[in-house]
Amino acid sequence: MxxxxxxxxxxxxxxxxxxxxxxxxxxxxxxxxxxxxxxxxxxxxxxxxxxxxxxxxxxxxxxxxxxxxxxxxxxxxxxxxxxxxxxxxxxxxxxxxxxxxxxxxxxxxxxxxxxxxxxxxxxxxxxxxxxxxxxxxxxxxxxxxxxxxxxxxxxxxxxxxxxxxLRARPTRSQLRSLLRHALLLLLPSIALLFALADTEPSLAQYARTLMLVPVVYFAFRHGVRGAALAMLAASIAVTAGAGMAQRADAPVEAQMFLAVAGAASLLLGAAIEALRASGERLALQNARLEGTNVRLDQLAQSLREVARRNLRLEEEERRSLAAELHDELGQNLTAIQTRVKLAHERLHAAGLSDVATSINDILATMRRTVRSLLNTLRPSVLDEFGLYRALAEGPVRDMLATAGIAYTAQLRGDPTPIDDDTRTAIYRIVQEAATNTVRHARARSFVLRMRVGPHGGRTVVLLDLSDDGIGLPDAPPGAGRYGLQGMRDRVLALDGAIRIRTGPAGTRLRVLLRLPAREAEASGAPAEAETEAA
The missing domain is CATH 1.10.1760 (Arp2/3 complex 21 kDa subunit ARPC3)
Structure with a gap:
């Protein structure tokens, strides 16, 4: 019903x-x-x-x-x-x-x-x-x-x-915009058409052609909706103008003009709307990508914080283990050495002085091994001398000198704003790079360049490590590769960047570390350090 x-x-x-x-x-x-x-x-x-x-x-x-x-x-x-x-x-x-x-x-x-x-x-x-x-x-x-x-x-x-x-009703704002542009452009064009309709045929033809201007503008400004409305108004105006002039001798010409103009305006309006819709979709996609990038940055920051926390825990474990070795094993070795000294005369009287000497040699070797192990676990030279002096005069120089490798350290800038985690990471990176040079490079020289200074509102640390050896060979797993991976892990955990170039002329390692902005503001590094760090 x-x-x-x-x-x-x-x-x-x-x-x-x-x-x-x-x-x-x-x-x-x-x-x-x-x-x-x-x-x-x-x-x-x-x-x-x-x-x-x-x-x-x-x-x-x-x-x-x-x-x-x-x-x-x-x-x-x-x-x-x-x-x-x-x-x-x-x-x-x-x-x-x-x-x-x-x-x-x-x-x-x-x-x-x-x-x-x-x-x-x-x-x-x-x-x-x-x-x-x-x-x-x-x-x-x-x-x-x-x-x-x-x-x-x-x-x-x-x-x-x-x-x-029926399918895409205009909003109030769109209607107001259509009405405003109709009053400003469409009505004056229609008035001009009526004014020239009863004049010479050439002027009437010119006025009819001029009606394309508001139609094209409406199509460009309001899309297919504006093209349809403007074309309807223009058609009524052209027809009314021909009726006023009583000029119906060439209707096909006027029809062809209206058909071509209408089809072109509708296509232009649809193309404009499709372009705008594509732009809106692109903007929405960009907004989504920006949101995704923000979430990825947050996730990366969280991962860096976790990695940094793990490195800190690792250093604390190393420090704790070093303290245990120093307190327990070191004291026991000292006690054994003291007892051997006390028993030296009796051993000498019994003809066992060679045993005492052998025991002392063994104890000396053990003490050196423990000392080296302690330095590996926790570089106490950092706490005793500070970063710059530890790099310039500490165990790294001794290791290279023992291997017959010339060592040059160029250190510039104020290291005061560098936090403990970054300071330890810098020392470990230099230590590992020097160790790889000694073990694999067959180099004659090793150069450390370090710059510290503010740049872009943050303190920047730039490390440049190079040697003149044979480069990194295709070594089996474990032959220096774990050390390089450890360096990468430390740098990434500190939101830094690392680049390694190796070849027959030697190996060069560059590291960039950025400290938080609050630490950069506290830095009093001179302008020279800022320029060189950048």
């Missing part, structure tokens, strides 16, 4: 609209063709019989006063048009299920469907005229072209607005 009531309401509304638009139509454009095409395009298939009935009933009422048409002429003049248009629309809906105007491809579907429907309905009408026997002095080709363009213009002027009103 509800379906029937809706169908009857649709038939009545469609029939009334069809009759009203028929009264408003001119030779340039046939608006009922647009209403027929739009309703068939947007209405569900189950309501199509009501559309057919509404048009046929309207035709019956309109042709009731034409007795010479005859029953056959009445049937042929009433029934074919909507059926032919329905066939074309059915094929169009199969190829264009979206029925929207979001991009130029949608507009192309609409324009092609409109052209096919206009040509098909005009051809059917021509057949009807031949069957009924209505003769006209106008050439058939001219009649077909005029009526086809009229139907095409009617579809192009009404259907885009129907689609936009």
């Amino acid at each position: 509800l379906f029937a009531m809706r169908g009857l309401a649709l038939a009545a509304g469609y029939g009334g609209g069809w009759w009203l638009l028929w009264r408003m139509s001119e030779l340039y454009w046939f608006l009922p063709a647009g209403l027929r095409f739009g309703v068939l395009l947007l209405a569900p298939y189950r309501y199509w019989p009501f559309v057919f009935a509404g048009e046929w009933a309207t035709f019956a009422l309109m042709n009731a006063g034409i007795p010479w048409l005859g029953p056959l002429g009445f049937v042929l003049d009433t029934f074919p048009h909507v059926l032919v248009c329905a066939v074309v629309v059915r094929a169009l809906r199969g190829a264009w299920p979206r029925t929207r105007l979001d991009d130029p491809e949608d507009v192309v579907h609409l324009l092609v469907g409109a052209l096919l429907a206009a040509v098909a309905v005009t051809a059917a009408n021509a057949v009807v005229l031949q069957v009924v026997g209505i003769k006209d002095d106008t050439p058939l080709t001219y009649t077909l072209l005029t009526f086809s363009l009229g139907d095409y213009l009617g579809i192009m002027l009404l259907v885009p607005l129907m689609i936009l009103l």
